Amino acid sequence: MYGSQKALDNVSFTVNKGEILGFLGPNGAGKSTMMKILTTYIPPTAGDVKVAGFDCLSQSMDVRRNVGYLPEHNPLYLEMYVTEYLGFIAGLHHLKNKSKRIAEMISVTGLEIEKHKKIGALSKGYRQRVGLAQALIHDPQVLILDEPTTGLDPNQIAEIRELIRTVGKEKTLMFSTHIMQEVEVICDRVIIINQGSIVAEGKTSELSKNQARGFTILVEFDKLPNIHDFRSIKGVTGIKQTGENTIEISAEGEHDIRPDIFKMAVEKNVAVLTINRKELKLEELFQKLTKN
Secondary structure: OEOOEOOOOOOOOOOOOOOEEEEEOOOOOOHHHHHHHHOOOOOOOOOOOEEOOEEOOOOHHHHHHOEEEEOOOOOOOOOOEHHHHHHHHHHHOOOOOHHHHHHHHHHHOOOHHHOOOEHHHOOHHHHHHHHHHHHHOOOOOEEEEEOOOOOOOHHHHHHHHHHHHHHHOOOEEEEEOOOHHHHHHHOOEEEEEEOOEEEEEEEOOOHHHHHHOEEEEEEEEOOOOOHHHHHHOOOEEEEEEOOOOEEEEEEEOOOOOHHHHHHHHHHOOOOEEEEEEEEOOHHHHHHHHHOO
């Protein structure tokens, strides 16, 4: 609660080990609040929250020992050297063999050529790598990343994505992002929240198909027919001309209308040159569910 406003309203979900969960929502939807609760930065005002089997209120120190967290604004000490900073973090976690673990994290996150530099001298991409290294150094069961690729260039984004995929094979991993392509490439499952409530949840490969119940058919003819004739086909919700002899037909339901389109074309004495069905994309679904 922020005053009388609910930041999260009856949000309930589980993330399994070895699963990468994408947590999506527009600005102000409650993503960062959820991550701060899961990492015990702020307490929930109601409900039960458990991470790695530990209660976030009564067992907060156990939760912190088992969680690695990279917040949206990566909080680094810019005047510290990379190895110095990782040594500092390792000390906070009371790691016994600090030197070995620091070396492992530098290798895993690709920091070898930058490890002797001050953090303030690093590019944004390498600073994110340092942030990931500090989140992983104590070998947590759960990794929580808030907008991990914000501000990176395309090459840096690809490198961080690959690192997340590699790490996610052995951890329970949850991260938020605004980049839909990132979700489709990395995530096993997706949760979309809007105004503090879950509006969609499911496997990345199936979410759009299951939630949307809508699709479009792109049809090219040898000559343009009267497009309004196709409105009589069952399931059609809209038609528009997109090219000289091309139309886009919007439809809903599970019925495949392509045979009906061919039949109608024959009746109207036109030939179908190409016909393609396009399912609703994740980005389109996101906009549909989160735009007021």
